[in-house]
């Protein structure tokens with residue numbers, strides 16, 4: 122996430138023990154390296170509701186058996202609840218048999234499922250969850266505001282089990298507590314006729330029926346999570362980024378009146394993908410979407426999909442728009458393809474994304490612009506902070 126209230130000083134780390142989408146942690150299973158999410162959902166724009174059925178094919182890749190499983194259900198977070206958001210879990214089945222569950226966690230964002238029989242190492246199960254989500258009226262990454270549905274963190278997602286045990290962190294409003302294993306996604310999402318949907322993944326097809334458009338998304342390669350945005354007010358422009366011998370299709374979704382900024386967002390994403398692919402390693406996926414939403418933040422990163430807040434689409438904020446698009450695009454490397462626990466180890470993604478957005482200006486505009494941007498976003502805020510606090514402070518925060 123990029124938030125101008127915070128800043129980050131860059132450090133150089135030579136060796137990092139990341140895990141990537143191609144190497145699951147603590148893997149013991151030779152097969153089913155990735156879990157799979159299949160979700161069928163319907164958005165009710167009048168009631169601000171999503172009704173959904175989710176199927177997760179989950180494999181225990183650890184060397185101990187599980188009697189329970191844990192998932193995050195973030196719509197229950199207090200900041201969403203206070204503005205009308207929530208998630209109601211209606212029914213859960215494990216391998217076709219109804220299972221018991223409770224909603225728990227310090228902020229009620231943890232779903233604990235009791236397994237009828239232990240899930241042994243290298244074994245897989247099918248989890249089916251029927252649920253209803255209420256969308257809060259909120260300028261946020263999950264919320265409805267002024268005709269735009271920002272839909273991140275709306276579905277139950279598996280908690281990560283690692284050397285610390287189950288990761289059951291609460292939802293953090295500012296910054297990220299997100300920590301997910303990569304998985305395949307197959308999403309069928311129904312919206313009213315005329316509504317435009319942008320999301321993580323490849324758009325397979327839009328089935329246009331009377332009164333209803335059904336978007337089908339899938340991920341040919343694993344991703345960490347699935348996010349989307351829906352509005353009937355979106356305009357779309359697209360282009361292509363050259364990545365090795367491949368072309369990556371890039372789309373920019375913007376609101377009426379923001380044509381120029383929509384083009385800038387598109388071109389910034391294209392150049393960012395090309396430069397980062399050249400210097401860091403190729404962008405693995407075939408599509409990428411930059412989407413205007415209403416947020417309290419500058420931007421927010423999701424796999425193959427980034428949210429940029431609407432206020433940055435004003436003519437006075439062209440440079441910061443480029444900066445934030447370049448930043449969130451960089452997170453598709455630092456957090457997306459190369460993963461970490463964003464809450465516990467922000468140094469593993471945020472400084473890299475922050476430094477990447479300044480390098481973007483160097484690569485596109487040259488050394489002078491780079492110095493100017495680095496001064497503006499890193500050097501000056503850092504010394505300003507030292508002056509106020511009269512002491513050093515951590516080089517990366519979870520922002």
Ligand SMILES: [Zn+2]
Pocket residue numbers: 122123448452471474475520
């Ligand atoms: Zn960031």
